[in-house]
Amino acid sequence: MATDRFIAPDYYLLDELLTEEHKLIRDSARAWVKKEVSPIIEDACQKAEFPKHLIKGLAEVGAFGPYIPVEYGGGGLDQISYGLIMQELERGDSGIRSTASVQSSLVMYPIYTYGSEEQRKKFLPKLASGEWMGCFGLTEPDHGSNPGGMVTNIKDDGDHVILNGAKMWISNSPFAQVAVVWAKDEEGVIRGLIVERGMEGFTTPETHNKWSLRASATGELVFDNVRVPKENILPNVKGLKGPLGCLNSARFGISWGAIGAAMDCYDSALRYSKERQQFGRPIGGFQLQQKKLAEMITEITKAQLLTWRLGVLKNENRATPAQISMAKRNNVNMALEIAREARQIHGGMGITGEYPIMRHMMNLESVITYEGTHDIHLLITGMDVTGENAFT
Ligand code: TGC
Ligand code: FAD
Numbered sequence: 001m002a003t004d005r006f007i008a009p010d011y012y013l014l015d016e017l018l019t020e021e022h023k024l025i026r027d028s029a030r031a032w033v034k035k036e037v038s039p040i041i042e043d044a045c046q047k048a049e050f051p052k053h054l055i056k057g058l059a060e061v062g063a064f065g066p067y068i069p070v071e072y073g074g075g076g077l078d079q080i081s082y083g084l085i086m087q088e089l090e091r092g093d094s095g096i097r098s099t100a101s102v103q104s105s106l107v108m109y110p111i112y113t114y115g116s117e118e119q120r121k122k123f124l125p126k127l128a129s130g131e132w133m134g135c136f137g138l139t140e141p142d143h144g145s146n147p148g149g150m151v152t153n154i155k156d157d158g159d160h161v162i163l164n165g166a167k168m169w170i171s172n173s174p175f176a177q178v179a180v181v182w183a184k185d186e187e188g189v190i191r192g193l194i195v196e197r198g199m200e201g202f203t204t205p206e207t208h209n210k211w212s213l214r215a216s217a218t219g220e221l222v223f224d225n226v227r228v229p230k231e232n233i234l235p236n237v238k239g240l241k242g243p244l245g246c247l248n249s250a251r252f253g254i255s256w257g258a259i260g261a262a263m264d265c266y267d268s269a270l271r272y273s274k275e276r277q278q279f280g281r282p283i284g285g286f287q288l289q290q291k292k293l294a295e296m297i298t299e300i301t302k303a304q305l306l307t308w309r310l311g312v313l314k315n316e317n318r319a320t321p322a323q324i325s326m327a328k329r330n331n332v333n334m335a336l337e338i339a340r341e342a343r344q345i346h347g348g349m350g351i352t353g354e355y356p357i358m359r360h361m362m363n364l365e366s367v368i369t370y371e372g373t374h375d376i377h378l379l380i381t382g383m384d385v386t387g388e389n390a391f392t
Helices: 020-047 052-060 079-092 094-114 117-129 241-275 287-315 321-345 347-351 357-367 374-386
Strands: 134-137 153-157 160-171 178-184 190-196 218-229
Touching: 020 052, 020 079, 020 094, 020 357, 052 094, 079 094, 079 241, 079 287, 094 117, 094 134, 094 160, 094 178, 094 190, 094 241, 094 357, 134 160, 153 178, 160 178, 160 190, 178 218, 178 241, 190 218, 190 241, 241 287, 241 321, 241 357, 287 321, 321 347, 321 357, 321 374, 347 357
Parallel strands: 134 178
Antiparallel strands: 153 160, 160 218, 178 190
16 A cells, blocks of 8 residues: 555544543554554455454554453543544554454453453453453354344353354454353343353354455354353343443444544545546546535534534433444445545546555445444334334
8 A cells, every 4th residue: 555644634623522632542543553554454455364463552552442441451531532543443444443343342341341350350451451352242144133033052051051053253253362252041031151262162263255354354153062161151231232232332433433434535535636637637626526525524524523422422321322323324324435436536546455445445345234234223213213113
């Protein structure tokens, strides 16, 4: 990829809504992405390799558990700080943000929120430092949008449970030491378990041939009579609200992250439109190109306002799952539309690795599907405003 010349758009002077601490955190994540991610990300994607060497730096910029209390190794920061870090990471690449949001929202969050004190002390500091990486097993081959139908199950075996079943499409699974797994007990109640690499019968085959999120490792979790000690069961939650509660946190982060990808596409398209000449003038002088750019900055600005307000509500514990769902749907769709338009502004160059556009666009095709598909989020808003359930 060419040199990273990213300049973040801030059309409505939204920096004025951030504290000095927010700006420091955002700027240090931004600088880290420019120095460590931008130079290697295109190559990692082309090779379909997760750049493992970035784990240490991700921990150092506070990307693992930013809002987890300091006593457990987290950053003790607020929700807007978390959002800003996710925005900057996804500006680099959705796969890098994915790694961090799984670790923070889908592994550290449930252990912190639903775990025992012993579980918090054993796992959280090592997850915060990146010494251990985690993954989150909810989706199954036959149960994606409908996780309540899961068939992965546990059976009582004295001081252990016996875990059987399979999860698929699991980010970070091929290298994770720890998996937070959701399974039904003998009464059909969903429980959360911490499954550790090395437990007999537990394997994590990698999923290959993805055209999207190529710098993020995705795989399965296969459980063949795995004996999991009862001390690894998350004691403080039962039912589908357990995993869905984690998704609220991850979807919130994604709603910020998507803005990062959109900003990168817009910034690249704006610069290209000023530099690229056709018919004797910069293509940015043509009305059709200006329409695209004007719509992009409008949509980015609206998304920034939406997430900032959501961050305020989340800091006050007032953000509802449906509000978070709306921001995830709107912002990811917005980013994908911008990536497609930016690709056109770059002409043929837009399909090459010289520019980040095609990579963002392909990544966003996963982001619009995971953490609840675009259509599932439409139905969540539909149900929230009408009171009618259109899922079944
Ligand atoms: P439903 O009957 O509506 O609810 C069951 C129970 O859960 C409660 N609940 C929630 N609790 C917390 N947060 C939420 N967002 C919640 N939504 C519902 C609800 O109150 C109820 O509680 P209780 O106490 O009455 O039992 O459930 P349903 O079976 O009808 O399903 C609803 C639906 C479709 C919205 C939900 O299942 C859903 O969101 N489906 C999408 C699945 C999804 O998002 N999967 C994501 C997998 S993880 C992933 O993709 C990681 S990618 C990570 C990365 O790389 O970045
Ligand atoms: P399906 O549920 O089969 O949906 C197929 C289509 O049907 C979609 O368009 C959907 O919107 C539509 N549909 C489904 N139900 C309805 C309905 N009631 N009404 C209208 N339309 C409907 N999962 C994890 O647990 N952990 C992870 O770390 C993780 N990482 C992922 C990483 C990647 C790269 C990808 C692609 C996925 C990941 N997922 C993960 C899984 C992801 O959450 C699911 O793919 C997603 O929830 C959708 O499930 P599905 O793919 O089975 O699609």
